[in-house]
Amino acid sequence: MTPLTDTTFDLKTYLRNQKQRVEVALDASIEAGYPETIYEAMRYSLMAGGKRLRPILCLATCELLEGTEVQAMPTACSLEMIHTMSLIHDDLPAMDNDDYRRGKLTNHKVYGEDVAILAGDGLLAYAFEYVATQTQEVAPERILRVIGDLGQAVGAAGLVGGQIVDLASEGNADVTLETLNYIHTHKTGALLKVSVTSGAVLAGADDAQVNVLSQYADRIGLAFQIVDDVLDITATSEELGKSAGKDLAAQKATYPSFWGIDESKRQAQHLVEEAKADVLNCFGNKARSLVALADFIVNRTH
Numbered sequence: 046m047t048p049l050t051d052t053t054f055d056l057k058t059y060l061r062n063q064k065q066r067v068e069v070a071l072d073a074s075i076e077a078g079y080p081e082t083i084y085e086a087m088r089y090s091l092m093a094g095g096k097r098l099r100p101i102l103c104l105a106t107c108e109l110l111e112g113t114e115v116q117a118m119p120t121a122c123s124l125e126m127i128h129t130m131s132l133i134h135d136d137l138p139a140m141d142n143d144d145y146r147r148g149k150l151t152n153h154k155v156y157g158e159d160v161a162i163l164a165g166d167g168l169l170a171y172a173f174e175y176v177a178t179q180t181q182e183v184a185p186e187r188i189l190r191v192i193g194d195l196g197q198a199v200g201a202a203g204l205v206g207g208q209i210v211d212l213a214s215e216g217n218a219d220v221t222l223e224t225l226n227y228i229h230t231h232k233t234g235a236l237l238k239v240s241v242t243s244g245a246v247l248a249g250a251d252d253a254q255v256n257v258l259s260q261y262a263d264r265i266g267l268a269f270q271i272v273d274d275v276l277d278i279t280a281t282s283e284e285l286g287k288s289a290g291k292d293l294a295a296q297k298a299t300y301p302s303f304w305g306i307d308e309s310k311r312q313a314q315h316l317v318e319e320a321k322a323d324v325l326n327c328f329g330n331k332a333r334s335l336v337a338l339a340d341f342i343v344n345r346t347h
């Protein structure tokens with residue numbers, strides 16, 4: 046990785062370059078093979094685009110702590126595999142029932158529900174295999190810690206737990222802000238958090254550094270979801286690459302349904318300012334990619 050030496054930071058160029066590096070690595074991570082259908086379905090969603098935010102966060106924290114791309118890229122790819130599988134399953138008729146994702150037909154619309162379920166399962170299993178077999182220049186106990194943290198973020202204590210409370214809350218007018226926070230810290234926040242902390246663990250961070258980064262991640266994770274809820278109301282389906290307005294149609298509790306749009310934006314901005322202060326206080330200007338990524342989260346349009 047190129048060390049950061051100047052004080053300016055061009056986020057647009059950084060995001061474009063990092064996204065491209067991640068996509069090259071993702072493309073190489075899963076080759077077409079036999080049985081052809083399953084590899085094709087896994088690659089279809091994995092290579093369908095998206096912001097690649099989770100891998101970029103992992104690479105950024107690894108770099109912040111003077112780790113290398115070699116150390117972090119397999120985990121960065123595995124984070125995107127897990128994220129992608131969660132989107133494939135989330136889009137299924139039994140869950141959110143979406144026809145479009147990332148501007149393309151959803152996996153089950155192209156391959157059928159049976160294959161889409163298996164494509165998600167295949168990506169999930171491969172994500173763990175990939176970290177275990179491809180990580181280099183990292184002490185085994187740190188690789189094990191990352192694998193454990195990923196498992197926790199994905200399972201009932203993370204994405205799965207958040208999703209099940211989300212499904213149970215649909216159409217329920219009595220959902221509390223506490224329940225909404227539970228849903229999103231688990232469904233969205235858990236994977237963003239491990240994206241940030243895994244990069245640090247792989248680079249050899251100590252517990253104090255991981256704690257600061259966890260707090261940063263909690264704040265940007267919640268801000269990310271608040272902005273997601275706002276965009277569901279204010280952006281078009283074309284801008285989002287998926288159906289807009291779904292939360293209202295499904296009568297879902299969202300941050301704007303509690304606070305309105307303006308206050309939701311204000312809360313997201315406040316969280317991002319706190320997140321930036323966390324990392325600037327601890328790491329100074331070396332944290333400027335994380336600072337810029339926090340700003341991106343609150344200013345994004347899709």
Ligand code: GRG
Nearest residue numbers: 095096097131132134135199204205208232233
């Ligand atoms: C993880 C075992 C396992 C099962 C999945 C379906 C499910 C359980 C969980 C749902 C998780 C989910 C879809 C959360 C929403 C997270 C979210 C806000 C996604 C959008 O992320 P972006 O904007 O998307 O980063 P791109 O396309 O840019 O990558």
